[in-house]
Amino acid sequence: MNTFPEQNPPQTQDTPFPQPAAAQAYPQAYSSTQTGQSAEQYAVLTQDLLQTFGQKVAVNHLNLAVRPGEFFGFLGPNGAGKSTTIKMMVGLLRPTSGSVWVGGVDVWKDPLSARALMGVLPEHLNLYERLTGREFILFAGHMYGVPDADVTRRTEDLLRVLDLANDADKMIVDYSVGMRKKVALAAAILHRPQVLFLDEPFEGIDPVSSRVIRDILHELTQRGTTIFFSSHIMEVVERLCTRVGIINQGVLVAEGTLQELRERASGDDKDASLEDVFLNVIGVRNENHNLSWLD
Numbered sequence: 001m002n003t004f005p006e007q008n009p010p011q012t013q014d015t016p017f018p019q020p021a022a023a024q025a026y027p028q029a030y031s032s033t034q035t036g037q038s039a040e041q042y043a044v045l046t047q048d049l050l051q052t053f054g055q056k057v058a059v060n061h062l063n064l065a066v067r068p069g070e071f072f073g074f075l076g077p078n079g080a081g082k083s084t085t086i087k088m089m090v091g092l093l094r095p096t097s098g099s100v101w102v103g104g105v106d107v108w109k110d111p112l113s114a115r116a117l118m119g120v121l122p123e124h125l126n127l128y129e130r131l132t133g134r135e136f137i138l139f140a141g142h143m144y145g146v147p148d149a150d151v152t153r154r155t156e157d158l159l160r161v162l163d164l165a166n167d168a169d170k171m172i173v174d175y176s177v178g179m180r181k182k183v184a185l186a187a188a189i190l191h192r193p194q195v196l197f198l199d200e201p202f203e204g205i206d207p208v209s210s211r212v213i214r215d216i217l218h219e220l221t222q223r224g225t226t227i228f229f230s231s232h233i234m235e236v237v238e239r240l241c242t243r244v245g246i247i248n249q250g251v252l253v254a255e256g257t258l259q260e261l262r263e264r265a266s267g268d269d270k271d272a273s274l275e276d277v278f279l280n281v282i283g284v285r286n287e288n289h290n291l292s293w294l295d
Protein backbone atom coordinates (compact mmCIF):
# COMPACT_ATOMS: atom_id res chain seq x y z
CA MET A 1 0.00 0.00 0.00
CA ASN A 2 1.57 3.26 -1.03
CA THR A 3 -0.85 6.13 -1.13
CA PHE A 4 1.76 8.80 -0.79
CA PRO A 5 3.11 10.35 -4.00
CA GLU A 6 6.78 9.78 -4.62
CA GLN A 7 7.27 13.22 -6.08
CA ASN A 8 5.65 16.56 -6.35
CA PRO A 9 3.32 16.78 -9.33
CA PRO A 10 4.63 17.72 -12.76
CA GLN A 11 5.57 21.33 -13.23
CA THR A 12 3.15 23.49 -15.05
CA GLN A 13 5.94 25.37 -16.76
CA ASP A 14 8.73 24.23 -19.00
CA THR A 15 11.97 24.57 -17.04
CA PRO A 16 15.35 22.97 -17.68
CA PHE A 17 15.51 21.63 -14.16
CA PRO A 18 14.69 18.03 -13.26
CA GLN A 19 11.95 17.21 -10.78
CA PRO A 20 12.56 18.15 -7.16
CA ALA A 21 12.96 15.76 -4.50
CA ALA A 22 12.15 16.00 -0.87
CA ALA A 23 10.76 12.54 -1.31
CA GLN A 24 14.02 11.43 -2.92
CA ALA A 25 16.27 13.16 -0.39
CA TYR A 26 14.39 11.78 2.59
CA PRO A 27 12.39 8.82 1.30
CA GLN A 28 11.96 7.37 4.78
CA ALA A 29 9.95 10.45 5.80
CA TYR A 30 7.39 9.70 3.18
CA SER A 31 7.26 5.96 3.39
CA SER A 32 6.53 5.93 7.10
CA THR A 33 4.29 8.96 7.74
CA GLN A 34 1.47 6.78 6.50
CA THR A 35 2.00 4.63 9.54
CA GLY A 36 2.66 7.67 11.78
CA GLN A 37 6.20 6.54 12.56
CA SER A 38 8.65 9.11 11.40
CA ALA A 39 7.32 12.65 11.59
CA GLU A 40 9.22 13.18 14.85
CA GLN A 41 12.56 12.67 13.08
CA TYR A 42 11.97 15.87 11.16
CA ALA A 43 11.83 19.43 12.33
CA VAL A 44 9.34 20.22 9.59
CA LEU A 45 7.52 17.76 7.41
CA THR A 46 4.75 18.46 4.94
CA GLN A 47 2.73 15.81 3.21
CA ASP A 48 0.82 16.62 0.07
CA LEU A 49 0.13 20.14 1.28
CA LEU A 50 -2.42 21.97 -0.85
CA GLN A 51 -3.84 25.48 -0.66
CA THR A 52 -6.34 26.84 -3.12
CA PHE A 53 -8.02 30.24 -3.24
CA GLY A 54 -10.97 29.77 -5.57
CA GLN A 55 -9.49 28.66 -8.88
CA LYS A 56 -5.98 29.66 -7.82
CA VAL A 57 -3.70 26.84 -6.63
CA ALA A 58 -1.29 28.74 -4.39
CA VAL A 59 0.54 25.66 -3.02
CA ASN A 60 0.36 22.51 -5.08
CA HIS A 61 0.78 19.19 -3.21
CA LEU A 62 3.98 20.21 -1.45
CA ASN A 63 6.17 17.50 0.06
CA LEU A 64 9.03 18.91 2.07
CA ALA A 65 11.24 17.45 4.81
CA VAL A 66 13.59 19.53 6.95
CA ARG A 67 15.89 17.84 9.43
CA PRO A 68 16.63 19.16 12.94
CA GLY A 69 19.39 21.77 12.93
CA GLU A 70 19.07 22.60 9.25
CA PHE A 71 19.05 26.18 8.06
CA PHE A 72 16.54 25.88 5.26
CA GLY A 73 16.11 28.68 2.74
CA PHE A 74 12.80 28.84 0.90
CA LEU A 75 13.04 30.78 -2.35
CA GLY A 76 10.65 31.65 -5.13
CA PRO A 77 9.54 34.56 -7.28
CA ASN A 78 6.78 36.93 -6.17
CA GLY A 79 3.50 35.07 -5.74
CA ALA A 80 5.17 31.64 -5.84
CA GLY A 81 3.52 30.42 -2.62
CA LYS A 82 6.21 30.95 0.03
CA SER A 83 4.15 32.92 2.54
CA THR A 84 1.13 30.71 2.01
CA THR A 85 3.28 27.65 2.77
CA ILE A 86 4.73 29.22 5.90
CA LYS A 87 1.27 30.25 7.11
CA MET A 88 0.08 26.65 6.78
CA MET A 89 3.19 25.40 8.59
CA VAL A 90 2.78 27.69 11.58
CA GLY A 91 -0.96 27.31 12.08
CA LEU A 92 -2.11 30.62 10.60
CA LEU A 93 -3.86 29.25 7.52
CA ARG A 94 -5.66 25.92 7.41
CA PRO A 95 -4.52 23.82 4.43
CA THR A 96 -7.13 22.92 1.84
CA SER A 97 -5.73 19.40 2.27
CA GLY A 98 -2.53 17.68 3.35
CA SER A 99 -0.62 17.65 6.63
CA VAL A 100 2.19 19.50 8.38
CA TRP A 101 4.24 18.32 11.34
CA VAL A 102 6.60 20.54 13.32
CA GLY A 103 8.87 18.76 15.76
CA GLY A 104 6.79 15.65 15.19
CA VAL A 105 3.53 17.38 16.20
CA ASP A 106 0.69 17.60 13.71
CA VAL A 107 0.16 21.36 13.47
CA TRP A 108 -3.51 21.13 12.57
CA LYS A 109 -4.42 18.35 14.99
CA ASP A 110 -2.55 19.70 18.01
CA PRO A 111 -1.94 23.39 17.30
CA LEU A 112 -1.16 24.45 20.87
CA SER A 113 1.61 21.86 21.32
CA ALA A 114 2.99 22.72 17.90
CA ARG A 115 2.98 26.47 18.59
CA ALA A 116 4.92 25.91 21.82
CA LEU A 117 7.78 24.45 19.78
CA MET A 118 8.03 27.25 17.25
CA GLY A 119 8.95 30.88 16.88
CA VAL A 120 7.36 32.80 14.03
CA LEU A 121 8.19 36.00 12.22
CA PRO A 122 5.28 36.33 9.80
CA GLU A 123 5.15 38.30 6.57
CA HIS A 124 2.70 40.87 7.91
CA LEU A 125 3.58 41.79 11.44
CA ASN A 126 0.64 41.94 13.77
CA LEU A 127 2.07 43.73 16.78
CA TYR A 128 0.42 45.37 19.77
CA GLU A 129 0.99 48.93 18.65
CA ARG A 130 0.24 50.50 22.02
CA LEU A 131 2.87 48.47 23.86
CA THR A 132 6.45 49.64 24.03
CA GLY A 133 9.10 47.44 22.40
CA ARG A 134 10.25 46.24 25.82
CA GLU A 135 6.69 45.47 26.96
CA PHE A 136 6.00 43.53 23.79
CA ILE A 137 9.06 41.29 24.14
CA LEU A 138 8.35 40.73 27.85
CA PHE A 139 4.74 39.87 27.00
CA ALA A 140 5.83 37.33 24.38
CA GLY A 141 8.20 35.68 26.85
CA HIS A 142 5.43 35.33 29.45
CA MET A 143 3.03 33.97 26.83
CA TYR A 144 5.50 31.17 26.14
CA GLY A 145 5.85 30.41 29.85
CA VAL A 146 9.51 31.38 30.16
CA PRO A 147 10.45 31.93 33.85
CA ASP A 148 10.29 35.61 34.91
CA ALA A 149 13.99 36.08 35.58
CA ASP A 150 14.89 34.62 32.19
CA VAL A 151 12.33 36.76 30.40
CA THR A 152 13.76 39.92 31.92
CA ARG A 153 17.37 39.02 31.24
CA ARG A 154 16.78 37.82 27.69
CA THR A 155 14.62 40.85 26.86
CA GLU A 156 17.38 43.25 27.89
CA ASP A 157 19.97 41.20 25.98
CA LEU A 158 17.88 41.20 22.83
CA LEU A 159 17.11 44.92 23.06
CA ARG A 160 20.82 45.58 23.37
CA VAL A 161 22.11 43.36 20.56
CA LEU A 162 19.34 44.44 18.19
CA ASP A 163 20.14 48.10 18.90
CA LEU A 164 16.69 48.79 20.29
CA ALA A 165 17.70 49.73 23.84
CA ASN A 166 17.37 53.48 23.29
CA ASP A 167 13.86 53.06 21.85
CA ALA A 168 12.72 50.31 24.20
CA ASP A 169 10.23 52.56 25.98
CA LYS A 170 8.71 54.01 22.84
CA MET A 171 5.38 52.65 21.65
CA ILE A 172 5.57 50.27 18.69
CA VAL A 173 3.19 52.48 16.71
CA ASP A 174 6.08 54.96 16.48
CA TYR A 175 8.64 52.37 15.31
CA SER A 176 10.14 52.26 11.80
CA VAL A 177 9.65 49.21 9.56
CA GLY A 178 13.05 47.79 10.52
CA MET A 179 12.51 48.41 14.24
CA ARG A 180 9.16 46.61 14.09
CA LYS A 181 10.81 43.66 12.40
CA LYS A 182 13.55 43.53 15.01
CA VAL A 183 11.13 43.65 17.93
CA ALA A 184 9.04 40.90 16.32
CA LEU A 185 12.17 38.82 15.83
CA ALA A 186 13.16 39.28 19.46
CA ALA A 187 9.68 38.11 20.51
CA ALA A 188 9.97 35.10 18.21
CA ILE A 189 13.28 33.84 19.59
CA LEU A 190 13.13 34.72 23.30
CA HIS A 191 11.72 31.31 24.27
CA ARG A 192 14.48 29.51 22.32
CA PRO A 193 12.13 27.74 19.92
CA GLN A 194 12.93 24.34 18.50
CA VAL A 195 11.95 25.53 15.02
CA LEU A 196 12.04 29.15 13.87
CA PHE A 197 9.99 30.28 10.86
CA LEU A 198 10.99 33.59 9.32
CA ASP A 199 9.17 35.14 6.38
CA GLU A 200 11.49 37.70 4.77
CA PRO A 201 13.40 38.54 7.97
CA PHE A 202 15.85 40.91 6.29
CA GLU A 203 13.34 43.08 4.48
CA GLY A 204 13.69 46.69 5.68
CA ILE A 205 16.68 45.89 7.88
CA ASP A 206 19.84 48.03 7.71
CA PRO A 207 23.23 46.38 7.04
CA VAL A 208 24.42 46.66 10.63
CA SER A 209 21.31 45.00 12.08
CA SER A 210 21.35 42.55 9.21
CA ARG A 211 24.76 41.36 10.28
CA VAL A 212 23.63 41.07 13.90
CA ILE A 213 20.56 39.07 12.91
CA ARG A 214 22.62 36.77 10.70
CA ASP A 215 24.97 36.13 13.62
CA ILE A 216 22.06 35.41 15.98
CA LEU A 217 20.46 33.02 13.50
CA HIS A 218 23.75 31.25 12.94
CA GLU A 219 24.23 30.90 16.68
CA LEU A 220 20.72 29.51 17.07
CA THR A 221 21.35 26.80 14.48
CA GLN A 222 24.68 25.97 16.15
CA ARG A 223 22.69 25.30 19.30
CA GLY A 224 20.22 23.03 17.58
CA THR A 225 17.40 25.32 16.44
CA THR A 226 16.05 24.57 12.98
CA ILE A 227 15.41 27.62 10.84
CA PHE A 228 13.02 27.76 7.93
CA PHE A 229 13.12 31.08 6.19
CA SER A 230 12.02 32.73 3.01
CA SER A 231 14.04 35.45 1.38
CA HIS A 232 14.67 37.21 -1.88
CA ILE A 233 18.21 38.13 -0.82
CA MET A 234 20.34 35.50 -2.52
CA GLU A 235 23.63 36.44 -0.84
CA VAL A 236 22.11 35.90 2.59
CA VAL A 237 20.62 32.56 1.61
CA GLU A 238 23.91 31.54 0.03
CA ARG A 239 25.84 32.47 3.13
CA LEU A 240 23.55 30.98 5.75
CA CYS A 241 21.59 28.06 4.40
CA THR A 242 22.49 24.41 4.58
CA ARG A 243 19.62 23.46 2.26
CA VAL A 244 17.48 25.38 -0.15
CA GLY A 245 14.05 24.75 -1.65
CA ILE A 246 12.76 26.68 -4.64
CA ILE A 247 9.03 27.02 -5.25
CA ASN A 248 7.46 28.30 -8.43
CA GLN A 249 3.74 28.61 -9.11
CA GLY A 250 3.04 26.61 -5.97
CA VAL A 251 5.24 23.68 -7.00
CA LEU A 252 8.55 22.75 -5.35
CA VAL A 253 10.83 22.79 -8.39
CA ALA A 254 14.19 22.23 -6.73
CA GLU A 255 15.58 21.17 -3.40
CA GLY A 256 18.99 20.31 -2.04
CA THR A 257 22.24 21.71 -0.74
CA LEU A 258 23.67 24.63 -2.66
CA GLN A 259 26.24 22.34 -4.17
CA GLU A 260 23.61 19.88 -5.34
CA LEU A 261 21.51 22.64 -6.84
CA ARG A 262 24.52 24.09 -8.63
CA GLU A 263 25.41 20.73 -10.11
CA ARG A 264 21.88 19.95 -11.23
CA ALA A 265 20.88 23.35 -12.49
CA SER A 266 24.01 24.74 -14.02
CA GLY A 267 25.78 21.67 -15.38
CA ASP A 268 29.45 22.40 -15.81
CA ASP A 269 29.32 25.83 -14.24
CA LYS A 270 30.47 24.88 -10.74
CA ASP A 271 30.90 28.54 -9.81
CA ALA A 272 27.32 29.48 -10.59
CA SER A 273 25.89 31.82 -7.98
CA LEU A 274 22.62 31.03 -6.25
CA GLU A 275 21.06 33.76 -8.35
CA ASP A 276 22.16 31.96 -11.55
CA VAL A 277 20.75 28.70 -10.19
CA PHE A 278 17.51 30.37 -9.15
CA LEU A 279 16.96 32.03 -12.54
CA ASN A 280 17.79 28.79 -14.29
CA VAL A 281 15.45 26.74 -12.12
CA ILE A 282 12.47 29.01 -12.50
CA GLY A 283 13.08 29.18 -16.23
CA VAL A 284 13.86 32.85 -16.74
CA ARG A 285 15.18 33.48 -20.20
CA ASN A 286 17.20 36.37 -21.51
CA GLU A 287 14.53 38.42 -23.09
CA ASN A 288 14.45 42.01 -24.15
CA HIS A 289 13.10 43.90 -21.14
CA ASN A 290 13.36 47.35 -22.71
CA LEU A 291 10.43 49.70 -22.43
CA SER A 292 10.07 51.01 -25.97
CA TRP A 293 8.29 54.15 -24.78
CA LEU A 294 11.43 55.20 -22.87
CA ASP A 295 13.27 55.74 -26.18
Ligand SMILES: Nc1ncnc2c1ncn2[C@@H]1O[C@H](COP(=O)(O)OP(=O)(O)OP(=O)(O)O)[C@@H](O)[C@H]1O
Pocket (backbone or CB within 6 Å): 053, 056, 058, 076, 077, 078, 079, 080, 081, 082, 083, 084, 085
Ligand atom coordinates in the same frame (compact mmCIF):
# COMPACT_ATOMS: atom_id res chain seq x y z
N1 LIG B 1 -5.88 35.23 0.94
C1 LIG B 1 -5.67 35.06 -0.36
N2 LIG B 1 -6.67 35.10 -1.24
C2 LIG B 1 -6.50 34.90 -2.56
N3 LIG B 1 -5.28 34.65 -3.11
C3 LIG B 1 -4.23 34.62 -2.28
C4 LIG B 1 -4.35 34.82 -0.87
N4 LIG B 1 -3.13 34.69 -0.31
C5 LIG B 1 -2.28 34.45 -1.31
N5 LIG B 1 -2.92 34.40 -2.49
C6 LIG B 1 -2.33 34.13 -3.80
O1 LIG B 1 -1.55 32.95 -3.69
C7 LIG B 1 -0.35 33.08 -4.45
C8 LIG B 1 0.84 32.86 -3.55
O2 LIG B 1 0.96 33.98 -2.69
P1 LIG B 1 2.11 34.07 -1.58
O3 LIG B 1 1.85 35.30 -0.76
O4 LIG B 1 2.19 32.79 -0.86
O5 LIG B 1 3.42 34.26 -2.48
P2 LIG B 1 4.92 34.57 -2.05
O6 LIG B 1 5.76 33.53 -2.69
O7 LIG B 1 5.02 34.71 -0.58
O8 LIG B 1 5.17 35.96 -2.77
P3 LIG B 1 6.08 37.24 -2.39
O9 LIG B 1 7.50 36.85 -2.62
O10 LIG B 1 5.64 38.28 -3.38
O11 LIG B 1 5.77 37.62 -0.96
C9 LIG B 1 -0.42 34.46 -5.11
O12 LIG B 1 -0.94 34.31 -6.43
C10 LIG B 1 -1.38 35.22 -4.25
O13 LIG B 1 -2.06 36.22 -4.99
